[in-house]
Amino acid sequence: MAHELYTRTNQKLFFAGLSLEAWRRAEEGQAVNAQALILAEREACLFHLYGALLGICHEVAGYYRFEEVNVPRVEAILTPAVLGATPSPELAELVELAQQSETWLAQLISAYQALFQPPRAPAKAKVDPTLPLIQAYSLDEEEPLLPRAELESWRQQLKVLALRFRETLSEC
Numbered sequence: 090m091a092h093e094l095y096t097r098t099n100q101k102l103f104f105a106g107l108s109l110e111a112w113r114r115a116e117e118g119q120a121v122n123a124q125a126l127i128l129a130e131r132e133a134c135l136f137h138l139y140g141a142l143l144g145i146c147h148e149v150a151g152y153y154r155f156e157e158v159n160v161p162r163v164e165a166i167l168t169p170a171v172l173g174a175t176p177s178p179e180l181a182e183l184v185e186l187a188q189q190s191e192t193w194l195a196q197l198i199s200a201y202q203a204l205f206q207p208p209r210a211p212a213k214a215k216v217d218p219t220l221p222l223i224q225a226y227s228l229d230e231e232e233p234l235l236p237r238a239e240l241e242s243w244r245q246q247l248k249v250l251a252l253r254f255r256e257t258l259s260e261c
Contacts, residue, residue: 094151098144098251101137105244108134112237132204134240139163139201141247142194145254149179152258163187163198179254197243200235 112130115123146166150158155175157166165171167187172180186194 094144094148095251095255098141098148101141101144102244102248102251105134105137105141105240108137109237109241109244116237128234131234131237131240134244135197135201135204138197138240138243138247141244141251142197145247145251146180146183148251148258149177149183149254150175153177153180155180167198179257193243193246 108130112127112134115126115130118126120126143161143163143166146160146163147158149155150160150166153175155171157171157175160166166180167184169184169188172184183194186192187198189195190199
C-alpha cells in the first residue's frame with residue numbers, strides 16, 4: 090500500500106462497504122446467530138466509518154501541515170480551538186458539521202462513541218404506594234439500532250466529502 094494519507098481513507102471506506110454487505114447477507118440469511126452477526130457487522134461498519142472520517146481529517150491536516158496530522162481521535166481534531174489555531178475551509182466545514190448534533194457527521198461520531206458505553210438497565214417506572222401490589226411490566230424495547238441504510242448513507246456522504254476535499258486540496 091502506498092504511504093499516502095488518502096490510501097487509509099479509501100481503505101476504511103472499502104472496509105465499511107464490506108461490513109455493510111456482510112450485514113445485508115446476515116439480515117437475509119436464516120442463520121441461528123443472524124442477530125449476533127448483524128450486531129457485529131454494525132459495530133465493524135461504525136469502526137471503519139469513524140476511521141474513514143479520521144483519515145479525511147488526516148488528509149486535511151497533512152495537506153496544510155497541521156500538527157494534528159498524527160492525532161488518533163477525530164474529537165481531538167474537530168474542535169474550535171484547533172480550527173482557530175490552524176484555519177482551513179475543509180476543517181471549518183468538518184468542525185461545523187461535528188458541532189451540530191442533527192447532522193450526519195455528528196450522529197456518526199455519537200454512534201461511534203456509544204460503542205464504548207457500558208450497557209444500562211432499562212428505566213423502571215416509579216410505583217405509586219397506594220396502588221395494589223400488582224407487578225407492572227413495560228414492553229418498551231431498548232432504543233432501536235441504527236438501520237443499515239443510514240450507515241450506508243453516511244458512507245456515501247464520507248466518500249463525496251473526501252472526493253470534494255481532494256479536488257480542492259490538490260495543487261493545480
